[in-house]
Amino acid sequence: MNWQTLKLGEVLKILDVDFENGLSVNEVKKRQKKYGKNALKSSKKKSFFGKVLEQFSDFMVITLFIAAGISFAMSFVHKNNEYVDSIVILVIVIFNAIIGVTQETKAEKAIESLKKLTESSTKVLRNKREQYVLSQELVPGDILLLESGSLVPADARIIKAKNLKVEESVLTGESSSVDKNENSIFSDSTQISDMANMLFSTSFIVSGRTISVVVETGMNTQVGKIANLIDHGEAPATPLQTRLTKTGKTLSIVTLIICSIIFILGLIQGISFLDIFMISISLAVAAIPEGLPAVVTLALAVGVNRLAKKHAIVRKPPSVETLGCASVICSDKTGTLTQNKMSVVEIRDANSMLNINDILSTQIIFFSALCNNSKQTISSILGESTENSLLEAAIKLGKTKIELEKIMPRIKEIPFDTSRKIMTTIHKYNPDSNINNLNKYFLQDVIITKGAPDILINLCTSYKKNDKIFNLDNFIIKKIKNNCEEMASDGLRTLAIAYKKLDNINKNPEENLIFLGLIGISDPPRIEAKESVKRCLEAGIKPVMITGDHILTAKAIASKLGILQTKTMAITGLELNKINQNILEKKIFSYSVFARVTPAHKVRIIKAFQARGAVVAMTGDGVNDAPALKVADIGCAMGLSGTDVAKSASDIILTDDNFSTIVEAISQGRGIYKNIKKTVHFLLSTNVGEVVLVLLAFLMRLPSPLFAIQLLWINFVTDSFPALALAIDPIEKNIMKHAPINSKENLFSGNIGQKILIEGCFIGILATITFIIGRNLYDLDISEPIVGRTMAFVSLGLSQLTHAFNVQSEESIFKTGIFTNIKLILAIIMCMFLQIIVTIIPWLTDLFGTVQLSLNQWLIVIFMSILPIFISEIEKILFKNTKIKFKNRKLTKLQSNLN
Numbered sequence: 001m002n003w004q005t006l007k008l009g010e011v012l013k014i015l016d017v018d019f020e021n022g023l024s025v026n027e028v029k030k031r032q033k034k035y036g037k038n039a040l041k042s043s044k045k046k047s048f049f050g051k052v053l054e055q056f057s058d059f060m061v062i063t064l065f066i067a068a069g070i071s072f073a074m075s076f077v078h079k080n081n082e083y084v085d086s087i088v089i090l091v092i093v094i095f096n097a098i099i100g101v102t103q104e105t106k107a108e109k110a111i112e113s114l115k116k117l118t119e120s121s122t123k124v125l126r127n128k129r130e131q132y133v134l135s136q137e138l139v140p141g142d143i144l145l146l147e148s149g150s151l152v153p154a155d156a157r158i159i160k161a162k163n164l165k166v167e168e169s170v171l172t173g174e175s176s177s178v179d180k181n182e183n184s185i186f187s188d189s190t191q192i193s194d195m196a197n198m199l200f201s202t203s204f205i206v207s208g209r210t211i212s213v214v215v216e217t218g219m220n221t222q223v224g225k226i227a228n229l230i231d232h233g234e235a236p237a238t239p240l241q242t243r244l245t246k247t248g249k250t251l252s253i254v255t256l257i258i259c260s261i262i263f264i265l266g267l268i269q270g271i272s273f274l275d276i277f278m279i280s281i282s283l284a285v286a287a288i289p290e291g292l293p294a295v296v297t298l299a300l301a302v303g304v305n306r307l308a309k310k311h312a313i314v315r316k317p318p319s320v321e322t323l324g325c326a327s328v329i330c331s332d333k334t335g336t337l338t339q340n341k342m343s344v345v346e347i348r349d350a351n352s353m354l355n356i357n358d359i360l361s362t363q364i365i366f367f368s369a370l371c372n373n374s375k376q377t378i379s380s381i382l383g384e385s386t387e388n389s390l391l392e393a394a395i396k397l398g399k400t401k402i403e404l405e406k407i408m409p410r411i412k413e414i415p416f417d418t419s420r421k422i423m424t425t426i427h428k429y430n431p432d433s434n435i436n437n438l439n440k441y442f443l444q445d446v447i448i449t450k451g452a453p454d455i456l457i458n459l460c461t462s463y464k465k466n467d468k469i470f471n472l473d474n475f476i477i478k479k480i481k482n483n484c485e486e487m488a489s490d491g492l493r494t495l496a497i498a499y500k501k502l503d504n505i506n507k508n509p510e511e512n513l514i515f516l517g518l519i520g521i522s523d524p525p526r527i528e529a530k531e532s533v534k535r536c537l538e539a540g541i542k543p544v545m546i547t548g549d550h551i552l553t554a555k556a557i558a559s560k561l562g563i564l565q566t567k568t569m570a571i572t573g574l575e576l577n578k579i580n581q582n583i584l585e586k587k588i589f590s591y592s593v594f595a596r597v598t599p600a601h602k603v604r605i606i607k608a609f610q611a612r613g614a615v616v617a618m619t620g621d622g623v624n625d626a627p628a629l630k631v632a633d634i635g636c637a638m639g640l641s642g643t644d645v646a647k648s649a650s651d652i653i654l655t656d657d658n659f660s661t662i663v664e665a666i667s668q669g670r671g672i673y674k675n676i677k678k679t680v681h682f683l684l685s686t687n688v689g690e691v692v693l694v695l696l697a698f699l700m701r702l703p704s705p706l707f708a709i710q711l712l713w714i715n716f717v718t719d720s721f722p723a724l725a726l727a728i729d730p731i732e733k734n735i736m737k738h739a740p741i742n743s744k745e746n747l748f749s750g751n752i753g754q755k756i757l758i759e760g761c762f763i764g765i766l767a768t769i770t771f772i773i774g775r776n777l778y779d780l781d782i783s784e785p786i787v788g789r790t791m792a793f794v795s796l797g798l799s800q801l802t803h804a805f806n807v808q809s810e811e812s813i814f815k816t817g818i819f820t821n822i823k824l825i826l827a828i829i830m831c832m833f834l835q836i837i838v839t840i841i842p843w844l845t846d847l848f849g850t851v852q853l854s855l856n857q858w859l860i861v862i863f864m865s866i867l868p869i870f871i872s873e874i875e876k877i878l879f880k881n882t883k884i885k886f887k888n889r890k891l892t893k894l895q896s897n898l899n
Contacts, residue, residue, distance in 0.1 A: 003157050003215045004186040004195045011157045011213065015141040019159050019213060022125035022143045031139035038138040038154050038217035040224055120644055122146075122153045125211075142214040146199075147373075148207050148415065149622060149643025155221045156199040156212035158182040163208035163415055168193065168200060171222055177206040192222060204645045207415045251684070258691055259284045265698040278708035283694050296676055299727035303672035311656040312665040313639070319651035322633050323669020325615040325743040326541060329662055330605065330632070332619050333547040333557055334493070335385060335641055336659045338523040342389035346492060346520030348483045350463040350476050354517065360464065362397055364497050364517045369394040369401050370408055371425045371448040371497070373416075376401045384641065386493065389521055407433040408446070414509065418622065419598050421548065422451030422459075424510055426502060445502035447509045452548070453484045453496035453518060454596070460498050463515035472515060483518055488552030491560070492520035525561050532660040533562045540739040541666065542614070543659075544592055546602055551595035558593045568592035573601050585611045602628035615743050617662055619654070620646050636662055663736075671731030673741055679727045680747050681756060681807045686718055686800040688760025693767045693796060703785050705771045707849050710793045717834050718800040721827035726804060729821050755875065762871050763803065767796040770864045778857065790839055790850040791861050797835040798865035801828045806872035813869065 003011060017023055023031070121132045125143040135153035138144075144156055152166070158180055165177040171192055184197045192200065199212055201221040218224055259280040266276030300321075304314045314320055331337055347354045347361045354361040368390040374383025381388045391401050408427040416423035426447050449456060457480055463472050470476075487494045498513035536543045545558045551572050558564035570593035576584070581604065588608040594601065602618070606628060609616050618632035621642040626649040629635030637650035638657040647653055654661045690711060697705040706714075742749070748756070774788030804824060809816045819825065838844045845851060853861065 001215070002188050003155075004190060004198050005188060006157075007185065008157070008159060008182065011215065012159075015213060015215070017141040017143065017213060019125075019143050019211065021128045023139070023141050024127055028126065028137075028139055028142070031141060032137065035139055035217055035220075037136045039136045041219060120151060120153065120647070122150075138214055138217055140214050140217060144199075144210075144212045144214060146205050146212065147209040148205050149645055150205045151644035151648060152199045152201055152203045152205070154201050154214045155216035156214050158197050158199060158210055158212045160211040161208065162210070163413060164210050165206040165208055166199060166203050167206050168203040171200055171203065180210070204648075207417070255284050255691065258695060262694055262698050266704070269698070269701060271704065275704070275708075279694070279704055279706070279711070281708070283690065283708075283711055296679070296727075298724065299672060299676050299679065302728045303668060303675075307652075307665055307668050310664050310668060311639075311654060311658065311661045312636075312668075313653040313655060314651070315647075315653065316651045319634050320669055320672055322615060322651075322743070323617075323666050324671075324673040324741045326617045326634060326666045326669070327740040328542045328544060328609045328614045328616045329536060329659075329666075330544045330546050330602070330609075330616060330618045331659050331662065332621070332638075333545055333549060333554060334523060335621075335638065335657045336619055336654075337525060337529050337545065337561060337563075338557065339526050340385045340523060340641075340657065342385045342493070342521050342523050344389055344393040344519055345522045346487060347517060348487070348520070349465060349517045350472075350480050350483075350515055351465065352483075357397075359467065360517065364519065365390065365393045365397055366399065366404055367448050367497050367499060367516060368450055368495070368519060369399075370404055370410070370427060371423060371450040372401065373413075373423075374401075385523075386495070386521060390519070406430065416451070418548065420451070421455045422449055422510070424449045426509060428502075446499050447502050447513075449498045449510055449513055450495060452550075452596070453480065453494055454550070456496040456498055456513070457481070457515065459510055460513045460515040464517075469514060480515070480518070484550060485552050487518065487520040488550040489556055490520075491524075491553055491556035492522055493549055493553055495519045495521065525557055526658065526660070528658070528660045530561050532663040535663050535667075535736050537562070539666075539736040541663075542589065542592070544594070544605075546594045546597055546605065548597065549595060551593070554593050554595040564592050570595060573597040576601055576604070581608065584608045588612060599625060599628060603631050606631050615740065617666070619659075619662065620650070621657075622646060625649075636665075667736050668731060670735050670738075670741060671729075674732070674735070675727050675729050677747060677752060678729060678807045679723050681752055682726055682804055683719060683723055685756045685759040685807070686763065686803060687715075688756060689763030689767065689796065689800065690714065692761050692764025693771070693792065696764065696768045697771065700768075702771070702775070703789075705768065705785075705789060705792045706796075707789070709848055710789075710850075713838065713848065714793070714797045714800065714835075717797055717831045721831055722801060722804045722824065725821060725824035725827040726807065728823065729808060732809065758875060759803065759806070759868065759872060763796070763799050763868055766799060766864045766867055767792050770795040770861065773860060774857065786849070786851050787853070787857065790853060791857055793848075793850060794835060794839055794853070795861045795864045798832060798861065799868050801831055801835070802866055803868050803872070804828060806869060810876065812873055812876060814873070 001014075006014075012019060120135045122135045122138065123130060123132055123145040124138070125131075125145060126133075130145060135151075138154050142154075143159075144153070146152065158164070159182055161181050164180040166180050167177045178193070178196070180196050180199065182197060186195055186197065192198075199210070200223065202223045216222075216224075262283065263276055263280040266279065267273065271279075303320055307314055307320070334340060344365070347356060347364055349360055354364075372383075372387045372390055374381055374387040374391050376382075376391055381391050383391075394401065394404065407430050409430060410425050411428050412426040414424040424447060427445065429445050449459065457477060460472050462469050463476060463480075464470075484494050496518055497516040499516060500509075500513050502509075533543050543561075543563050545554055545563050547554050551570055555564055555570050558570070564570060567590075569591050571591050573594070573596045576594070576597065579587075584604065585608045588605070589612065594605055597605075599622075602620075602625070606616050606618055610633070615633045617634040617636055618628055619636045619638065620626070620629045621638040622645075625637075625646050629637060629646060629649040629651075634652060635650040636652045636654055637646040639647075639653045639655035640657045642650075642653070642657075652665060693705055694711075697703070771785070771788045771792035774791035775785040776788075778787035778791075779785045805813050805818050805828075808818075808821065808824070838848045839850045839853060
């Protein structure tokens with residue numbers, strides 16, 4: 001329907017809603033059944049069968065199926081009934097597929113739960129009561145209450161609008177905001193960009209307020225119609241997954257070359273074509289870590305869920321990877337570094353401090369409560385914390401905002417803007433009001449302006465003192481500025497109040513004002529923020545305060561928290577304007593405090609840090625913070641005070657608006673990245689061990705040390721549950737004692753590649769020695785090395801499982817212990833049981849070509865299986881001193897730069 005063509009009364013009649021009361025609960029339920037959820041249709045999910053098929057689409061798995069099919073066919077032709085190998089191989093492949101599907105399903109569920117956490121809410125009027133509901137629960141006829149910073153959740157017709165400007169670039173491509181009002185009617189052919197009486201889903205309120213009625217939801221909205229034309233593709237892979245895919249391809253090529261060599265050597269040694277073909281293919285399948293992307297996805301999903309429990313909701317998974325690399329945190333002051341418990345503690349006129357009960361002091365408080373967008377109900381005050389504190393101060397003086405507005409109702413507002421740093425309201429005096437003891441303050445129509453003292457003082461030409469008006473001269477201006485500096489030095493947030501008589505509304509209301517006074521608002525630092533700043537400095541992360549407050553207030557709070565160090569400086573936005581970007585980039589690490597800044601300054605600051613190679617996390621809450629949040633490597637929106645626009649532009653939402661949560665999120669991000677590296681380390685080193693065993697045996701012209709079925713079984717046992725348990729390993733306690741992760745480093749940095757080769761070779765060599773011992777001592781009277789092969793099979797499997805403890809930490813396991821991850825212990829016990837049981841139960845020994853081992857044979861196997869632990873301990877000692885010296889040098893250098 002063309003809602004823009006109808007009169008407002010017709011719209012409300014069609015939708016059957018009273019805009020003063022809203023819809024009833026029962027009516028909402030009826031309409032939700034009729035219209036469905038207010039959400040765009042997501043791409044069709046893969047079915048269970050589709051996921052299973054995807055597991056079998058891998059080239060190596062298909063090759064294995066073909067090999068098993070050939071083996072089965074040859075057995076059938078020769079009628080030798082040797083179908084066991086083919087069947088067991090297929091069963092193992094199917095079990096691997098089941099594990100893969102399970103991992104994918106778990107990851108999907110984790111991601112779905114996160115989507116629920118990030119669902120937006122909208123303020124509506126229902127049952128005569130203002131309330132917040134999930135945007136997806138909106139129905140046609142719902143009454144929306146939107147204001148500056150709100151995302152428009154559905155298509156709506158405007159009922160009332162006040163100074164309303166809306167940004168509709170998502171739909172129209174025009175980045176400039178457009179004016180909206182309720183009065184106009186438009187034709188059927190009007191372009192979306194010209195429909196001034198309509199709001200559209202995905203646009204956002206730049207300024208002003210509106211009451212609107214929802215007319216279309218979900219796929220019926222304008223953006224829904226566009227979505228119908230788009231083929232929804234899968235989400236792109238994260239940078240880490242892309243790196244892993246590239247690594248996997250490289251490893252696949254190397255493995256295939258080695259397997260080809262083994263295949264040729266096997267043929268030279270007279271092994272049958274089918275047997276050596278099966279061994280080569282099985283080795284390739286076992287050696288290539290095709291499960292890595294799934295493990296990484298699960299690790300990221302589990303990590304993101306952990307972050308959610310720590311009050312940090314991740315909207316974009318790649319930001320988890322970026323978190324570990326963060327080297328600079330740019331944070332707002334109010335509510336993030338401070339407690340956001342604002343209270344008025346000091347009032348001054350142009351000359352000196354006032355008693356809170358003075359007439360002028362009371363007038364200052366009452367005027368600040370009128371020039372205020374916080375709302376007061378019977379039980380609470382709703383709004384921004386600074387504004388709330390002004391209403392609370394008025395209540396302490398015995399008057400509510402409701403009472404004040406009865407005598408001085410607002411007739412117009414010029415909204416606060418971060419570039420202007422002031423707001424103005426115009427009030428009409430109501431002589432018929434019966435509010436006692438207020439007429440002495442309000443005997444005329446007035447304009448009230450509130451905001452930053454350094455801005456507001458330039459708009460004043462006079463000041464009030466002892467109920468008299470005086471001209472504002474340079475001496476008084478200097479006195480006011482000194483008062484501001486004294487209050488700011490005490491860590492107070494300072495606001496100025498001015499007014500003038502309303503004589504001609506067509507004149508500029510924000511000039512020739514009368515200066516009333518200053519309000520000092522206390523907001524003490526968060527208790528935990530100081531410790532979090534200390535953690536940052538220890539971790540080589542530079543904490544930076546960016547605030548709109550006076551520089552002295554910012555310096556006072558920053559010094560208390562430890563952000564402002566002896567070698568760092570504070571700078572204002574005005575001073576920043578005088579520095580070109582090249583010079584700012586060179587000097588950027590010298591600054592720890594930026595005061596009186598605009599949103600444009602924030603973008604400059606972030607880009608300067610990034611130009612010096614820093615990975616920047618940035619906090620923001622307002623509409624104008626969206627550009628900075630997008631430019632930052634990690635945009636952190638405030639969950640409590642943040643606008644919808646800020647949240648939609650961010651990577652992470654802090655549900656408690658706390659600086660400490662950012663630091664904890666970085667800690668978790670580092671841990672998640674480290675867990676992924678552990679998993680890569682474990683999988684590749686164990687796979688190298690398998691390749692080394694088979695390759696050495698053929699180079700030494702020994703019989704095949706393992707059957708194809710045994711290789712696949714080891715791969716199934718070791719690459720499944722232990723790898724998953726490592727991916728969700730608890731975060732190490734000293735994770736924030738290291739320097740930030742280099743964003744350009746690869747997965748094999750820090751000697752990981754070298755360790756993988758050394759450890760893999762040792763595992764393979766030990767298994768080879770075990771095979772030789774078993775063959776030479778216990779297989780003397782038989783042609784096939786059954787005992788030697790069984791010992792090598794068990795030894796290789798168990799040594800890979802014990803190796804999981806080695807990669808858990810760079811510290812000695814005798815120092816850290818092995819019980820830090822109970823899930824890993826359980827996974828290893830279960831997999832050891834699976835590895836051992838195929839050598840004990842008779843029908844399984846027949847299937848896998850193994851035999852029951854004697855006590856002496858088990859002792860040899862166990863000894864060889866635990867040797868990797870001692871070899872790894874020696875390796876850690878050899879690498880430790882070099883690595884610690886390098887890390888300490890790097891961290892010390894970073895910390896000296898920060899201080």
